[in-house]
Structures are given as C-alpha cells and as structure tokens.
Amino acid sequence: MPEARFRADCYGQPISKELIQRLSKIYQTSITATLLRYVNIGNYPLMVICSQDSRILWHWKSDDFAYSYLKSMSGKVPRYTVTGEYYYGRKKYSSSEQVFVEEWFTYVDVQPNTCSLMEECFYFDTLKMVLTMIW
Numbered sequence: 001m002p003e004a005r006f007r008a009d010c011y012g013q014p015i016s017k018e019l020i021q022r023l024s025k026i027y028q029t030s031i032t033a034t035l036l037r038y039v040n041i042g043n044y045p046l047m048v049i050c051s052q053d054s055r056i057l058w059h060w061k062s063d064d065f066a067y068s069y070l071k072s073m074s075g076k077v078p079r080y081t082v083t084g085e086y087y088y089g090r091k092k093y094s095s096s097e098q099v100f101v102e103e104w105f106t107y108v109d110v111q112p113n114t115c116s117l118m119e120e121c122f123y124f125d126t127l128k129m130v131l132t133m134i135w
Contacts, residue, residue: 098118104134
C-alpha cells in the first residue's frame with residue numbers, strides 16, 4: 001500500500017469500518033493489514049486491538065493516540081465495551097458506539113464517565129476473533 005496513494009484515499013474520510021473495507025478491496029489486502037497501515041499513516045488517532053475467545057492477543061496504536069495502557073492486566077477483554085458485549089453477551093453492533101475511556105484504559109486523567117471514545121468491531125465468528133478499532 002503506497003503511502004502517498006493510501007493517504008490520498010484516506011484524506012477527508014472519517015475512520016469507519018466501511019472505509020477500512022473499501023481500502024482493503026482497493027489494495028487487495030486483509031482487513032488486519034489495512035488497519036495496521038491506517039494506524040501508521042491514517043488521518044485519525046487510532047488503536048487496533050485483536051482479541052480471540054475474550055483474550056487480548058495484541059494491540060497497536062498510532063503515535064497520536066492519547067491513551068497507552070490497556071486496563072486489562074489479565075489479558076481479558078473488558079466487559080463493558082463493544083468487544084466485551086460480543087464475548088460475554090453475544091451482541092454484535094453494526095456501527096460505531098461510544099464507550100467511556102476508563103472501560104479500556106488505565107492512567108487516564110479524567111473523571112469517570114466524562115470522556116468517551118468511539119469503538120467499532122470487525123467480527124470473525126468462525127475464529128472467535130474480533131478486531132477492534134478505538135478512536
């Protein structure tokens with residue numbers, strides 16, 4: 001995915017599942033590869049979290065993403081997140097949803113329930129896997 005062309009294709013586009021899917025088709029790359037490229041050179045601060053069977057496998061964030069420390073020390077997906085609702089309640093969302101920053105992150109310098117982020121997921125049911133975008 002050439003950087004200049006990828007940046008041009010992202011320019012002025014808000015981050016969304018649809019944008020990542022479109023870019024994935026244009027460049028004939030996986031959703032994961034497209035997300036990681038977006039993290040590195042996209043327009044919005046973003047973190048991607050890969051989880052399977054409610055366990056966090058890995059995460060990657062853009063340099064300008066405001067938070068670094070995931071709340072889950074045990075590697076489990078936090079329950080009160082969009083991703084958590086998939087694993088613990090089998091609920092899937094078709095659009096982005098607001099979540100409070102402290103549901104995902106520790107060491108946040110805000111009062112509880114006052115600062116939110118957006119979360120949207122790619123669900124891979126057969127693998128019991130979720131790729132989560134947080135911005």
